Amino acid sequence: MEKKLEQLKETLATLADLGGAVGVLGWDQQTCMPPMAAEARGQQMGTLGRLAHDIATSAELGKLLEELKVHAADLDPDSDDARMIKFAVRDFEQATRIPGDFVVEQAQVIALASQAWSEAKEKSDFAHFQPHLEKIVDLTHRLIGFFPPAEHPYDTLLDFYEPEMKTAEVKSIFNTLRTQQVELIRKIGTKPQVDDSFLHQPFDEKKQWDFGVEVVTKYGYDWQRGRQDKAPHPFTSSFSINDVRITTRINPEFLNTMLFGTMHEAGHALYDLGHAPELERTNLNTGASQAVHESQSRMWENLVGRSLPFWRYFYPRLQEYFPQLTKVGLVDFYRGINKSQPSLIRVEADESTYNLHIMLRLELEIAIIEGKVQVKDLPQAWNQKMEEYLGVTPPDDARGVLQDVHWSWGYFGYFSTYALGNLISAQLWEQIIKDIPDLEDQFSLGRFDSLLAWLRKNIHCHGRKYLPQELVQKVTGSKIDPAAYMRYLNKKYTQIYDL
Amino acid sequence: MEKKLEQLKETLATLADLGGAVGVLGWDQQTCMPPMAAEARGQQMGTLGRLAHDIATSAELGKLLEELKVHAADLDPDSDDARMIKFAVRDFEQATRIPGDFVVEQAQVIALASQAWSEAKEKSDFAHFQPHLEKIVDLTHRLIGFFPPAEHPYDTLLDFYEPEMKTAEVKSIFNTLRTQQVELIRKIGTKPQVDDSFLHQPFDEKKQWDFGVEVVTKYGYDWQRGRQDKAPHPFTSSFSINDVRITTRINPEFLNTMLFGTMHEAGHALYDLGHAPELERTNLNTGASQAVHESQSRMWENLVGRSLPFWRYFYPRLQEYFPQLTKVGLVDFYRGINKSQPSLIRVEADESTYNLHIMLRLELEIAIIEGKVQVKDLPQAWNQKMEEYLGVTPPDDARGVLQDVHWSWGYFGYFSTYALGNLISAQLWEQIIKDIPDLEDQFSLGRFDSLLAWLRKNIHCHGRKYLPQELVQKVTGSKIDPAAYMRYLNKKYTQIYDL
Numbered sequence: 002m003e004k005k006l007e008q009l010k011e012t013l014a015t016l017a018d019l020g021g022a023v024g025v026l027g028w029d030q031q032t033c034m035p036p037m038a039a040e041a042r043g044q045q046m047g048t049l050g051r052l053a054h055d056i057a058t059s060a061e062l063g064k065l066l067e068e069l070k071v072h073a074a075d076l077d078p079d080s081d082d083a084r085m086i087k088f089a090v091r092d093f094e095q096a097t098r099i100p101g102d103f104v105v106e107q108a109q110v111i112a113l114a115s116q117a118w119s120e121a122k123e124k125s126d127f128a129h130f131q132p133h134l135e136k137i138v139d140l141t142h143r144l145i146g147f148f149p150p151a152e153h154p155y156d157t158l159l160d161f162y163e164p165e166m167k168t169a170e171v172k173s174i175f176n177t178l179r180t181q182q183v184e185l186i187r188k189i190g191t192k193p194q195v196d197d198s199f200l201h202q203p204f205d206e207k208k209q210w211d212f213g214v215e216v217v218t219k220y221g222y223d224w225q226r227g228r229q230d231k232a233p234h235p236f237t238s239s240f241s242i243n244d245v246r247i248t249t250r251i252n253p254e255f256l257n258t259m260l261f262g263t264m265h266e267a268g269h270a271l272y273d274l275g276h277a278p279e280l281e282r283t284n285l286n287t288g289a290s291q292a293v294h295e296s297q298s299r300m301w302e303n304l305v306g307r308s309l310p311f312w313r314y315f316y317p318r319l320q321e322y323f324p325q326l327t328k329v330g331l332v333d334f335y336r337g338i339n340k341s342q343p344s345l346i347r348v349e350a351d352e353s354t355y356n357l358h359i360m361l362r363l364e365l366e367i368a369i370i371e372g373k374v375q376v377k378d379l380p381q382a383w384n385q386k387m388e389e390y391l392g393v394t395p396p397d398d399a400r401g402v403l404q405d406v407h408w409s410w411g412y413f414g415y416f417s418t419y420a421l422g423n424l425i426s427a428q429l430w431e432q433i434i435k436d437i438p439d440l441e442d443q444f445s446l447g448r449f450d451s452l453l454a455w456l457r458k459n460i461h462c463h464g465r466k467y468l469p470q471e472l473v474q475k476v477t478g479s480k481i482d483p484a485a486y487m488r489y490l491n492k493k494y495t496q497i498y499d500l
Numbered sequence: 501m502e503k504k505l506e507q508l509k510e511t512l513a514t515l516a517d518l519g520g521a522v523g524v525l526g527w528d529q530q531t532c533m534p535p536m537a538a539e540a541r542g543q544q545m546g547t548l549g550r551l552a553h554d555i556a557t558s559a560e561l562g563k564l565l566e567e568l569k570v571h572a573a574d575l576d577p578d579s580d581d582a583r584m585i586k587f588a589v590r591d592f593e594q595a596t597r598i599p600g601d602f603v604v605e606q607a608q609v610i611a612l613a614s615q616a617w618s619e620a621k622e623k624s625d626f627a628h629f630q631p632h633l634e635k636i637v638d639l640t641h642r643l644i645g646f647f648p649p650a651e652h653p654y655d656t657l658l659d660f661y662e663p664e665m666k667t668a669e670v671k672s673i674f675n676t677l678r679t680q681q682v683e684l685i686r687k688i689g690t691k692p693q694v695d696d697s698f699l700h701q702p703f704d705e706k707k708q709w710d711f712g713v714e715v716v717t718k719y720g721y722d723w724q725r726g727r728q729d730k731a732p733h734p735f736t737s738s739f740s741i742n743d744v745r746i747t748t749r750i751n752p753e754f755l756n757t758m759l760f761g762t763m764h765e766a767g768h769a770l771y772d773l774g775h776a777p778e779l780e781r782t783n784l785n786t787g788a789s790q791a792v793h794e795s796q797s798r799m800w801e802n803l804v805g806r807s808l809p810f811w812r813y814f815y816p817r818l819q820e821y822f823p824q825l826t827k828v829g830l831v832d833f834y835r836g837i838n839k840s841q842p843s844l845i846r847v848e849a850d851e852s853t854y855n856l857h858i859m860l861r862l863e864l865e866i867a868i869i870e871g872k873v874q875v876k877d878l879p880q881a882w883n884q885k886m887e888e889y890l891g892v893t894p895p896d897d898a899r900g901v902l903q904d905v906h907w908s909w910g911y912f913g914y915f916s917t918y919a920l921g922n923l924i925s926a927q928l929w930e931q932i933i934k935d936i937p938d939l940e941d942q943f944s945l946g947r948f949d950s951l952l953a954w955l956r957k958n959i960h961c962h963g964r965k966y967l968p969q970e971l972v973q974k975v976t977g978s979k980i981d982p983a984a985y986m987r988y989l990n991k992k993y994t995q996i997y998d999l
Contacts, residue, residue: 018547021540022521025528033532034743037724041520041740044781048517052551225536241540244533282543 002072005065006082009089012062014282019053021240028238028246032230047108054104058097066090081279084466088284091164098147103140110136111411118409125399127380134408135376138369141413145370155370158414162291163421164468168367170481171417174424175360178483182356183390185490189341189353192498197337199329206251208322213249213263216315220301221453222247222267226274234406235262237269237298242281245273256323257338261302268301269294271453275461289460290469291415292481295422296429297456303352303423304430304489305452309335310444336497343391345400352423353494357390359420362405366413425469427486428477429460501571504564505581508588511561513781518552520739527737527745531729546607553603557596565589580778583965587783590663597646602639609635610910617908624898626879633907634875637868640912644869654869657913661790662920663967667866669980670916673923674859677982681855682889684989688840688852691997696836698828705750707821712748712762715814719800720952721746721766725773733905734761736768736797741780744772755822756837760801767800768793770952774960788959789968790914791980794921795928796955802851802922803929803988804951808834809943835996842890844899851922852993856889858919861904865912924968926985927976928959 026046034042056062069086076083114133121130141158148157153168160166214229232248239245247266252258272288280286288294305311312319312335320326326334341351347358365382368374374382383402388394395401407415434440437451459476470480494500525545533541555561568585575582613632620629640657647656652667659665713728731747738744746765751757771787779785787793804810811818811834819825825833840850846857864881867873873881882901887893894900906914933939936950958975969979993999 014543015547015551018544019551021544022525022548025525025544026521029524029528033727035723035725035727035745037722038740038743041742041780044513045517045520045524045739048514049521049548052514052518223536224534226534228532228534240544241537243540244537246534281540 002069005069005072006086008065009062009069009086010283012056012065013085013089013284016053016056016284017282017286019049019056021244023049023053024238024240028240031232031234031236032248043112050104050108051101054096054101057092058101062093063097066093079466081283081285081466085283085285088465092284095161099144100147103143103147107140107144107411110140111409114411115406115409118403118406122399122403125397125403127398127403130403130409131376134379137408137411137413138376140411141370153367155367155414158366158370159417160414162412162415162418164290166290166292166421166469171363171421172367174481174483175356175363175417175420178356178420178424178487179360179390181483181487182353182490185487185494186341186343186353186357186391188500189494189498192500194342195336195340195497196333197340199326199334200256200337201254202325203254204256204323206253209251209253209256209259210249212319212322213259215318216260216306217247217263217267219447220264220267220271220305220449222270223274227270229263235266237266237273239270239273239287242274242276242278242286245270260338261306264306265298265302268298271301271456272297272461275453275457276464277462280464280466285464285466287465289463289465289467289472291418292421292425293460293469293472295419296425297422297460299422300426300430300456304426305444305449307339307352308441308444310441313445314447339493339497341494341498343393345387345393345395346404353490354391356420356423359416361386361390362416366416370413421481424481424483424486425473427489428473428479428482429456430489431485432459432477501568504568504571505585507564508561508568508585509782511555511564512584512588512783515552515556515783516781516785518548518555520743522548522552523737523739527739530731530733530735531747542611549603549607550600553595553600556591557600561588561592562596565592578965580782580784580965584782584784587964591783594660598643599646602642602646606639606643606910609639610908613910614905614908617902617905621898621902624896624902626897626902629902629908630875633878636907636910636912637875639910640869652866654866654913657865657869658916659913661911661914661917663789665789665791665920665968670862670920671866673980673982674855674862674916674919677855677919677923677986678859678889680982680986681852681989684986684993685840685842685852685856685890687999688993688997691999693841694835694839694996695832696839698825698833699755699836700753701824702753703755703822705752708750708752708755708758709748711818711821712758714817715759715805716746716762716766718946719763719766719770719804719948721769722773726769728762734765736765736772738769738772738786741773741775741777741785744769759837760805763805764797764801767797770800770955771796771960774952774956775963776961779963779965784963784965786964788962788964788966788971790917791920791924792959792968792971794918795924796921796959798921799925799929799955803925804943804948806838806851807940807943809940812944813946838992838996840993840997842892844886844892844894845903852989853890855919855922858915860885860889861915862919865915869912920968920980923980923982923985924972926988927972927978927981928955929988930984931958931976 023046026042026049030039030042066086066089070090073083073086110133114130114137117133118130121127145154145157151157155168159168159171218224226243227245227247229247229249231250233250235248235250237245237247247263247270249259249263249266272294276286312331316331316334329337339351341353343354344350347355350358361383364386365374365379368382369376380398380402384394387401433452433455436455437443440452443449443451460472463472467475473479473481522545525541525548529538529541565585565588569589572582572585609632613636616632617629620626644653644656650656654667658667658670717723725742726744726746728746728748730749732749734747734749736744736746746762746769748758748762748765771793775785811830815830815833828836838850840852842853843849846854849857860882863885864873864878867881868875879897879901883893886900932951932954935954936942939951942948942950959971962971966974972978972980
């Protein structure tokens with residue numbers, strides 16, 4: 002048993018190393034790589050991916066896991082070893098269901114589709130992307146077909162990003178949320194709008210960068226184990242527990258882009274930097290799920306970074322960087338960065354409207370999988386729902402159905418994790434406030450270490466040891482639930498808009 | 501046959517992709533990586549190296565090559581396919597001779613030794629490095645033992661860096677060179693020294709960077725297929741024919757470091773950027789040997805970059821960047837950057853003395869392999885030879901036997917390629933001047949495209965298709981020979997020092 006477990010750990014270490022290497026190649030591709038190197042980079046990443054797939058689906062590993070599964074019954078089910086085996090079995094079963102030829106075909110379709118999406122978005126020309134998206138939908142149907150029939154075919158897709166989450170659960174959560182969030186927006190709409198014009202003016206790029214660095218340093222981001230670079234679409238990349246890198250982008254005429262983008266990515270990074278060192282080079286050295294990951298990024302971006310206590314400390318610093326803000330008071334600044342306004346673009350949406358962008362995508366994805374909407378009809382369906390939920394209509398597809406890259410990557414099943422992440426962040430927050438009653442006072446003094454310590458202990462250190470629902474239940478006493486988030490939103494916006 | 505050749509090409513492509521990936525990880529390690537990520541990076545590179553070794557030594561590949569060898573007799577021996585098979589056989593035979601356990605042990609010894617070397621150099625404490633170097637020498641003896649006995653045991657080591665080059669050949673070349681170069685230095689020593697004090701003054705780092713970029717852009721370095729970063733020990737890295745990156749370092753008080761370092765690395769990069777596109781993802785998409793590679797870097801650094809015609813064009817530009825040079829005339833500048841002076845440090849040596857640093861190292865390496873010098877006696881042996889060849893004695897081991905990293909990496913057999921590269925560069929140059937009689941006039945006008953085109957056609961495009969001696973013979977009509985280099989040195993220094 003001991004020897005077999007060692008064998009498994011060696012295989013997992015090899016896979017972790019390959020994953021880390023692919024991560025470095027991907028990071029380099031988006032931050033450093035010369036333009037003409039794209040094709041070779043694709044080949045290199047493809048080769049590493051193929052080698053990893055061969056190892057992850059090998060008969061040898063399958064046999065090893067069969068043997069370990071039996072012995073695992075004797076282990077403490079919450080021990081690292083038991084969880085390692087559990088998830089190794091899960092990953093093996095998932096990977097072996099997908100034929101190698103399909104993986105290759107999918108990679109080729111995606112390479113062309115993401116290129117076509119980029120061109121289509123540039124020209125706001127959905128027709129250019131349509132045939133590619135049709136192929137991706139076809140692939141997605143075939144992918145579902147490799148798995149045993151689920152309660153709903155979309156369950157199979159969700160499971161890739163949010164293990165064991167069911168379509169029915171997400172729909173039920175979103176149904177509650179939708180009514181309440183639409184009602185909140187309606188109420189806000191009856192009130193005078195706040196002024197955020199001071200956020201739209203020239204802000205020196207170097208100073209923006211430096212302020213962002215100051216914030217995430219205070220958050221506890223460890224520069225000995227990370228770095229920040231610029232990227233057109235910011236992301237966080239983890240290559241090992243000691244190498245978790247963030248990226249940001251800077252809009253020289255709008256402060257929010259750098260500000261909340263940097264905090265968001267730092268939130269992801271703090272999670273990956275906080276996994277227990279024992280999990281390094283295992284299959285557990287990663288987040289519990291996309292939603293749990295997003296709960297961390299959204300917490301540091303919104304519950305911390307868009308809060309009044311945070312700005313009590315940081316606003317004077319920001320004003321030193323940008324003296325043009327001297328004439329804007331703290332509370333006006335706080336209201337400005339929290340302005341609620343239905344808008345076209347998901348990534349620019351405020352907290353009161355963000356989840357509606359997600360619901361729209363989830364509903365369209367389910368409709369496509371159920372065959373109730375055809376790809377060609379997506380632009381119209383998109384615009385209808387935008388009107389229905391947010392009262393705005395995209396003037397073109399670039400600002401409508403073409404705005405997100407996800408579908409071109411074949412990421413059907415992903416979007417809802419963004420909204421679930423918001424919900425989890427508020428559920429955790431209610432628990433944190435109970436455990437650290439003076440948390441907001443600490444923020445006002447520029448202290449975030451108690452928060453980080455709490456997250457490390459309750460969330461980060463576990464890595465992927467628990468399923469997302471299991472983790473949320475363990476920490477908050479209930480499963481993912483929209484109530485806490487709605488309490489948070491209602492309280493915040495009642496105060497800001499005097500509802 | 502066709503099918504088997506395709507199979508070989510697939511394997512070579514996999515190995516090329518793995519090599520490219522390791523290259524990116526190594527580049528990142530030296531330019532971007534956060535300090536605490538070193539251990540994980542070592543593991544990642546080790547895992548990729550092991551996977552590559554497994555493929556490169558697999559019985560399957562061996563069988564394939566056995567079959568292809570037979571059929572290769574029907575191919576044009578100069579065709580890409582024939583050469584690909586020839587070198588695949590060579591690499592397979594070399595790789596399979598070295599046991600996997602040895603490779604792992606070697607990697608571990610080197611990891612510790614290079615760390616110890618770094619500390620020892622810092623404190624100028626040879627005793628701290630000595631036990632590690634003894635282990636490396638022991639490993640080197642064992643490495644030689646895996647191969648059939650050669651004329652001289654050092655031949656086996658040379659063969660790793662300079663395929664099929666023999667110790668006797670190198671010794672014979674160096675014997676001729678030593679006498680003549682020592683005599684040249686003696687003659688220079690009787691003449692008044694040139695003034696290079698103007699090179700030692702503050703030079704703005706950003707301007708230095710920009711000037712270097714301007715030079716290598718004129719050389720033809722393609723920024724669509726490369727980039728430049730800073731590194732403490734500059735190097736060039738090639739990940740594919742469309743991704744060849746250079747690095748440089750800047751001394752804010754001495755111009756030469758950036759100037760000739762940047763040109764040197766660009767010379768390496770132009771070689772790798774010039775391989776025929778058909779060779780991409782094969783075993784031929786690399787230089788013919790270390791010496792041939794060095795001939796390219798030294799050519800662009802010295803025969804071009806330290807020439808008067810080059811500076812006729814570039815000196816006015818340099819003076820615009822650095823107005824403090826306005827009072828230094830062109831010829832005085834040219835004499836200053838070519839100052840001949842026996843010195844302690846190889847990488848800072850001028851052209852008239854550089855090769856003597858190499859000969860000293862070669863002789864010590866051979867003496868160690870022959871058992872005539874013990875590791876513990878190296879500092880003394882080093883200092884004696886420095887006195888004998890260059891008339892200077894290192895005041896400490898940091899500036900003596902500990903100055904170079906190579907031995908700590910186990911690179912026994914490498915050093916002579918630096919001097920051989922110098923010789924080849926001058927041999928090629930005599931041929932180039934014949935083929936492009938107005939070459940120097942072109943340089944005076946800032947035109948380097950004819951030179952690059954000549955190198956592309958005669959050297960770069962072939963990649964590794966020819967053995968180094970074969971290539972030099974093919975292009976210049978003779979094997980590697982010191983005469984051209986001595987003609988070059990004598991002419992240049994006679995003019996500068998009025999000998």
